[in-house]
Amino acid sequence: MMRKFALLAVTILFLAAFGGTASAADTIPVGVPLAMTGAYTGSGQDYFKGIKMAIDEINEAGGLLGKQLEIIRYDSKEFAPEVVMQGADYLCGQKKVASVHAGWAGWGQDVRAYGKYDAPFFADDGSQAAVDVFREDPKKYYNIYQLTDVGVEQAKSMFRLLMTLPYKYPNNKVVIINTDDSWGVEVGDTLEKSFKEKGWKVAKRETVPYGTNEWGAILTQIRRIKPAIIHVEIPSAQEVITFFRQFIKRPTKSILSYGWGITPREVLQNLGKDADGIVGEMPSGLPGPKAPNPAAQAWIDKYVKLYKHQIPAGSWITYTAVKAWANAVKNVGDAYNFKAVNKYLKDNGYKGLLGQIKWDKDNVLRAQPGAPIVHYQVQGGELIAIYTDPPIKPYGNYKFIVPRWIK
Amino acid sequence: MLKVIDIDAFYGQFHVLKKVSIQIKSGEVVVILGPNGHGKSTLLKSICGLAERVEGRIEHNGQNINGLPAEKIVNRGIIYIAENRELFPQMTVLENLKLGAYSKNARPHEKQNLERVFTLFPRLKERRGQMAATMSGGEARMLAVARGLMSNADLLCIDEPSLGLQPSLRIEVFNIIKEINRQGKTVLLVEQNIPRITDLADRVYVIEEGRISFEGDSGEALNNEALKEIFLGM
């Protein structure tokens, strides 16, 4: 019998050995908790591309404070509460990482988990829930940085865009479709409120689960309503593509607004020029296809060369966050002086490719010239930036084109 | 034709057959008698490759067939005909019969066998479109025998064909078996008891508690006082 308990003892020792040591002293460990398995794997891969690109650049340029950066990944799986917490304890508590770079990270759960530590933590939750947690105790959560504005503000920006378009709406009816997760509900609620305040009629508001691919029942109602605007807020490619394919069978004369849903890169890969006319947004984005300055253009070219596809949402801003953190560390002179690094980040922000970026009092990177919300329209099968916010203004020489199904 | 040499058979933890040996010659009708649960059916299943675990030798035309999968044994011309209606309930009589001719050995003869079966069992011909599940006990028994004949086998191992039938039907079943034997098939028959055994059987074995307790031709069996009362239903 004792022999068998020995087995257990060995495994426990194993565990101790496994968790035992922090990284070697000649590298600076950087934590990257992203979904590597499960339903969010795709977005996790996109975020990682931006982070990896930045870290590789820093390492190629001789590292940070003379030390190479070492990526320590953690699989956030499907963001179950204990997994999020475990990630924080593993990366910050165990691996003693100098900073944590995430994308979608837990929509509030992450703030609690990483707020226990001091290493700067960058998330792309875009969620009011996460900000609400932050506001409970800004001192405690001072190391939490959100890389995009919350859904509410993004939705307001989308609404402003829709109201600014050089196009006369034939009526004041809108249909809003959104997913049943916090993001979808947040955007849907805000849009509904904004439209109502403006005197529009929200003729239909539908909350759908992920995986909805058969749209006949909704489209048939849309065809009766004939709304001037259809807003679909589903941050997943499959659903928005099937919606469009079924919509375009017999389209109504409506502006089709896809919000964030236009950014997953399969949308355009699959729809190509068919999608011409759809509008959508990317928060904390880099306007394209022609960037506003040569440095940004060089970045786009490099990214496309590296990964063989256009920039999906999140890649650029996670890249920028790594650079912002590295810059702060360089100025402070010590990656582990978290108080100073956080203070530097908070006070100075970072001068990125599009100019200065700065976190606000909630540590949220609100829409700002250095990291604008970019509104796109699909033209010629490509995402063309037509407006940037703030303030809502036309971008470059690009113009909104009335979709072909309206003419 | 078939020699069973010292086989042991097991069902789960139970040792069902203990060193059983029997022999069947071509053209014979061999009857195995014995009380319920003493291993008669297991012996038949052992021969046909349907038993769970069998040790020993079973020789068919000089070759050991113990351990072969059931379909290989069917292909060699040995068929098991079940006591407990192992028919396909949601299929018609005709479909059941056609499946009886599934084995490679039977396929080329399907047509002529079907004709033969219908001559033997005119009632099945009338009911060929009926679902097996809806047939009466006697008819189902006939269908089971008929399905066995469709396999074109030379050796028919028939397991208690008369179980639970009324006396007149029992006689009919035995008459048919005799007729089949007359047409050239070897028959190995298991029953609890058989009336007028000399009319049917060439030789008789008795199995008790997993062992052969008697072996001899039907005349000898009839003269054996112990057997007479218990098994021969006289």
Next chain:
Amino acid sequence: MSFKRMATIMGGTFGLVAAAPLFVGDIRFIMHILIMCLIWAVVASCWDLIMGFAGIFSFGQVAFFAIGAYSSAIFSVNLGVPAVLAMLLAGLFTALIGVLVGLPCLKLAGPYVALVTFGVHMTLMPLLRGKIGMALGSGGSVGILTIPPIRIFGYSFSSANLVPTFYFALLLAMACTAVILVVIKSHWGTAFLALKDSEDFAMSLGVSAFKYKLMVFALTSFLTGVIGAFYGHYIGMISTRMLELDLFCTLMVMVVVGGIGMFPGTILGAFITVIANELLAPLGTYRAMVMGALVVILVLLLPNGVMGFWLKPAEAEAPAA
């Protein structure tokens, strides 16, 4: 397996685990993993009790776990019920749901039972996220992020002080698994064995399949609910993300590793699986692949799970008759 041997294995395992804080007490990450192991050990054991012993192929264990966590959180956050009492209430509430789910299930064949119980799992997510959930205080898709920790005489057990919380979890896990052990070795256990062998045979002994199966539904959902409630108070937050498939699969791996119907194998299974999962973590996407392959291989080669190493040949599950 004898009561004594089962108890020895359990006692040995828990005893070893109890000593762990002496070595790793200051490593948050490992203490957290150990607490999670204890939690999963209870859930997996409940699953094993219902599936391995009672022979009911229930897929609702994660759902019951979530129901327990949510109801306790809602009781304590919205109604101000003290955490310990809320946990108990949550257990009772989950048991009630368990009985309600069990009622229609007991007349169904295996895959149907699996489907109906999994249906509870599947409907829970939209329910909690939707208007009904919001009205009940589920926090919708955000979840509940401010669950108070368990407090006893002013002393709180939370993720802030892991060592005491660990011992609290240990006691709870020991209590729950002890209940399971007693059940298995009691009249109930015998009844289940009889039921498994043959329902007709059991009926002839006067064992009512219905009554016992319903009781096992109630008991396992009660224990799962309580431990789910503990999970909520310990982590301090819950969300519908618990109901994604990852947790479900991991729990299943635990049961397979431990051996189906081989209690207390599931306790070992929970520890081994969590540790393997963490050791495989550097593999990233490959981890889940390896875990899947592991299930396949274990089912094929180690039908009794790790308990196969402990079993005497006669106890091992022999190929069927």
Next chain:
Amino acid sequence: MHFMHISEDTILLLYEIVDVIISGLTNGSVYALMAVGLTLIYGVTKAFNFAYGSFFNLGGYCAWILIGIVGLAGGYFSIFLAVVPVLFVVGYLLEKVLVAPLRKYEDWENKVMMMTLGLALFMDNLYVVVFGGRVKSLPPILEGTLEIGQLVFTYLDITIFFLSIGGILLFGWLLNNTRIGMAVKAVAQNPEGARIVGIPKERIFAATFAISTVMVGFGGILLSQKYFISPMSGGAIMVKSWVITAFGGMGSIRGGLYAAFIIGMMEAFVGWGFGMSYGMIALFILLLTTLVVRPQGLMGKS
């Protein structure tokens, strides 16, 4: 008198209802294709295959490789021709190597469920590793739309509808009119009886598994043109197929067919009348009430 007068609203409503019915039929044909293979395998072997959804994607990915990487000429006809044997062999071998050895255990049904769940986990993540987490699509077999008055159909939907119904009918015909089909039915009805007449039961089990793999893979190729190939979608497809087969009665192909259309229709009408998010809840209410009244499902045998 407005005796025969039908208002414009009524006409619009009628159109809407026809639209919903069409949507329901489209759903139904898709579901039918998904469910029949699953119900077949349960009916014949009593094994429940949880990796079913992963085989759906296997078909899709095979086609994607052939179109995108190999660049196979000859359109979908040659793709079906190439993929079907691959799926058959994969299914056959998996049954022989992974499922058959489990049959010797008393609780083999449970073990098969566990094993196939593990297999699903393995396959889905293998797809992520090999093909990446992002969804892939296949070009439609036929482009364009057909307009009849107010109603619009895509040729793709029509193709899917007829190919899936045709496929199922063909399958049913083969089951009733070929030797191997009859053998499959025989094993389903009475495995021991099948063994007696010399049907190699084990080989039929493997063949059934292979056939069901082919069917679901075929469904995968067809539906991936309308929806997508997504590595993690196997679970959702599995659950849908499971609900449909259970509702129809596991093992009953006809039941599965009816169930597919009833559920497709119900989803369309619930989505139209109450909202899409109620689809799942409605589905389980329907399933539960059915199972309470008829524990063996719509057409299943008790």
